[in-house]
Amino acid sequence: MQRTRPNALSQGRAILGCELLQLVRDRRALFAAIVLPVLLYPWLFAGQGKIEQMSRQRLAERELQAVSDLRGLSEPWRERIGAILAEAQPITWQEREATPLADLEQAPLTSRADAEGRDEKRREFYRAQMQPGEDLLVVAWGGAEGAPTVALYYDVKNDSSREAQERVERALNALRDQVTAELRNEKLGGDPGAFLALDTHDLATASERSGAKLGRVLPMLLVVLLISGGAFAALTVFAGERESGTLEALLVQPIEPHVLALGKFSAVAVAAGATLAANLGALMLCSALGLGGTTDLGALDTGRVLGAVCYLPGALLLCALLCLALGRSRTFREGQYLLFPLTLLAAVPSAVVLQPGLPNGVLLSMVPFTGAALSLRDMLRGEAQPLYLIVMTVSHLGWTALLVTALARSLRAERALSTADESLRLQRMGPARHGLRWGFAGVLAVYIVGGWLQTRFGMDGLGYTLWLMLLPLGILAAWRGVRARVGGDPETGAVTEELGLGLCSPYHGLAALLLVPAANLLMTALGVWQEEWLPLPRAMQAAAEGTDLFASLSPFMLVFLVGISPGVCEEVYFRGAVLGSLRRGMSKPKAIFWQALFFAAAHASLYRLLPTFLLGLVLGSMRLRARSLWPAMLFHAAYNTLLVVQSKEWVPAPEPGHPTREQFLWAAGMFVAAVALWCLPALRSRTAAKR
């Protein structure tokens, strides 16, 4: 019997229909995922709003007690300030002498230690003089000649104390503004800056403003709602299939994996969309009924709200992420564990919309979830740019397609039916897993322990991190790697071999050194380029240069700590232990890629990610080509040392982006020589082989 291939489209429709039918029939889960939240919202909103309002009101109405000593003030001021204090209601005032405190404050400060001592004396006085139930101490002095001073002493930890301080300060500020204006009139004949006082007119209409308000809330809300609906669907569609034992039956049907993936993905997307619609409807209803309290969305422009459709690519991406993550879990339980990290993964990039005044950009539009969130925000604000919308849509659909392809791959019968223990991925990776694990551990160790050491001990901490942590860790990783492979305690030789500490060809070493100036020039150029699209905040620029830290060290220590130590320790860890282990289970490019990624991540800064990643690629290739760690070590140490030398201005650094002709020629020449030297050992061995 000749069989025609079934139509992929009708297969996809059948899968979608069947999955949706099953989802709708799962009453309990449907109730928990959709109905219950929708029912709960009004209560949540009303309850939370009410209680918050009540507790604030109670605090504002609370009868407070305060102590004052205004004796140090001149007569007119005493009256004036006394009247102001009496106005700050509801506070019961008591007078008590606090001359020691006034004297203390009026004495001139001599040093930093003096300031700290004064803090301590204030605390002592407050503790000694204040009775329980008294919340604020006001001491004032001066005014006979020069300005009077009013000092407020309060306890931040105490709600009542903070409230009393706020009330009194508010009243005093009003007084100060008034007397300042009086004084300016008298002395300067008016305020010369008065005409610069701002009266801001917002030209956006009320409806536009509520759109903007919604734009700040909605992106995060959408993520949470989509996950709450999509996760339940994804779990039913994938883990449920495995649990009911139907996966095998499905996989022997003549379906291409991508049809299967798309069908199931659509079912999840539809379910997530339905949940979203139900929840948003309930929210809108709550808001319309006035239950929201703080979220006043009354005057929304319908057109703009419909524009929220632009979030669709983001929603699809989220559904694809859910499918991919939960599709691999074998049981509901396993999948459930992933929900929290997944929510964070999508919500954190969406949180950029909370930043006021962040303009959209091409690059931001491409970042998963960030781009979609910004587009949605702009749409609701009415400032959406077609360019960014297109970039966002294309990039997010691209990300989605990538994830769905990965999903299809994971649905290939071979993978889907084998248990996690027997998965093909593990089979291919084998010992590389060891490398991945250690690479990740190294990054975390540098980040947490190293970060602590460096803040605790400054530049010395860098030395401790490298020599006392990273180097031993690297040796340990290599030792464990060899032990796992040979099954027994390895010899020293095997470990040094694993680390690549065998001797290298002198030509390779020399070539590595000659490459340094060219790398330096390229990295400087890269820095200029990166500053264009990833500008460093000004506050960080000074910190990034780290000149103040460098200044405290002797030149020798500087070269040792910043130049040579990373060259040795980081190389042993990343190029030695991690790369060595990765290479045993991965192809060359993949192994180099991963170790460079770890190396870059260990530097713990987005701004250094690209440069360090590229350096990691170069160093990794060196290690593998030379079959030895030494050239990479030499290169790294020399490169870092050159940076130190340049920052100290012992030799002229290339002008960012504009090296002098001389610098350029030298670097280029050395580069050519390095390449030639690098090829030399290979040529010699080839000719030797010919002979």
Place this chain on the structure above:
Amino acid sequence: MRSPQQPAWLGLGTVALQELQSSLRDRQTVLNAVVLPIVLYPVLFWLIVQGFLVVQGHKERTAVQVWLAGAAEQLAQVEPKLVEGTDLPTEYIAKGPMELDEHELRALLMPPTGAAPDPDRPEAVLVLPPDSDSDSALYIASTRSDSELAASRVQSDLTDLQQTLRQEAAAARGLSGEDLVPLRIENHTVTTSRDQGAFVLSLFLPMMIVFMSVMGAFFPAVDSTAGEKERGTAETTLLIPIPRSRVLLGKILATTTLAFLATLLNLISMGLAARHLLMTLGPSVPIDIQFPFLALLYSLPLILLFCFFVSAVLTALAGLTKSFKEGQAMLGPAQLVFILPAVIGVMPGLELTPLTALIPVVNVVLAVRAILIMQWLPLAYAITAGVLLAAAWIAVRLCVRLLSLEALAFAGTSMSLKDLFLRSRHANS
């Protein structure tokens, strides 16, 4: 028949240990309770800091154009000073006198929807007043991000300029800046910077602790009851010659241990990551936020009791279901029962008193908060502990009562709440 000399706690410990062991051998549980917190918080905090920096850099780099309108001589006075005073890419362009009403200004500032960005379109218009008694008017469109940005920059630039003008005027009259200050207000807090840090933490840490314990108890609770039915080991457990209430208590104790462990690890990891984060931010943070290990140590007994209470409630509820999926669907909403009071508990103005100590969950939040800021309220703490214990005991009793119903005890059954209500009435009668 149980031999009378066998101590009661013996079976209890065995069950608890067995449950604990099987949980800790489960990769998923370990991943969730141990590995996740250790990895999650550093990564999360790192992402937040880096994201913040990128956003900050992007904002600083964004160029905005501000049009200045007003009399020519006024502009000649103000414009150069504004240009000189800004070090951000804010371009001030003097436009001379402008007679525009709000409609025209709106047309100028608000591009029609979907229009391409126009480099000549201003982000804000600053209209200087004709006389020195009136205020300047700043026109912005708050729904345009760059206009919002321009507004904040203009505001800070103008404040600086105002200050400069006043100082210049004072200097011209031979006065110092001091002479123009009629009243000084000083604020001194008598709280040590360390206590201030503890206070900041006390605003959200208690709530986080409640979240962490509930999350930590969630999976072990489902696993040891519904999961057991699903795996088909429930019948074996029922055959153990120990009273059912003790088996249940053993399970609850195991769940408690895991929830407590997860909470601790979460706290420690979060503390370390937060500390690291604050250190990288450096001296720009005015208060000294230190992880209050000591205060947390004092609150550990209460946290442990709370974990026990949560575990008892969740285990009891999960015992009503037959599969992991159902258990989870049931406990999802049940989590809210804990989380909502926790959110309420951190609101300002609510303090731990013997009265508030009577409300479960809220009392834990308030008590941990009080301990963090080192308040000594022995009576309230004791009441809190007592209430938690009593609530946990009620949950356990209820659970034992429910599980003694045969329909529930055996594998493969789950009940709706309606059935449950009806049947427990039968059982009682």
Place this chain on the structure above:
Amino acid sequence: MQTPENPGPAIEATGLFKTFHSRERGVVNAVQGLDLTCHYGEIFGLLGPNGAGKTTTLRMLAGILVPSAGVARIAGVDAGIDPIAVRQRIGFLSGSTGLYPRLTAVETLRYFGKLHGLQGAALEQRIEELVATFRLHEFASGRCEGLSTGQRQRVSIARAVVHDPDVLILDEPTTGLDILAASDMIDFIESRRSAGRCVLFSTHILSEAERLCDRIGIVYHGRTLAAGTLDELRAESGAQFLEQIFKVFVERASLAPNA
């Protein structure tokens, strides 16, 4: 009787190898050099103890797993090259296969029919046929989660043959069934043979194989120790009952030097 599109053997496997890597057990050679051939109108029994590689073999033949080495052809199509075409030609059912709990029997059949490209009237007609053949009337409209084991089994079988496959591959089809359900299963297998189709099934129940199979293959440690009709196997081993035959071959294999 239908004429198969390809006159060659229905199933032909030569030198199949399959290697897994497991975290606990290291490298597992589940199947190592297995050969077998089945023809149309024949029931072939794959006989072996647990862990002999039966399931893995059947999955490779069904195009679910890709062989590490060797070739599996179903009706002349290479399962490693065009698994989709192979899956169109086979019906596959294993003892552990479940049903969608929230679909009815008819919905299940309709779903899988659609996946095979059946549509409209043709599909409905086929479903009616199956409902009649497998006596699904009384529970056809109830959800599968409420069915008894025997009823589920009948729905599962109907599902596996919804596209009327030339080759039926069954993995331990009678495991866990009661006497009545098992005999239903056996009747069904025989009915496929009389319709001129090929049935390949694996089992570790000797009596079943003895009664049902035209030819038997004995699998042990991922290899076929012997294959042929029961009489051929008797002659080769010199034993009378299948149980003894099986033991003889296993002993021979363990004595022989490892190839």
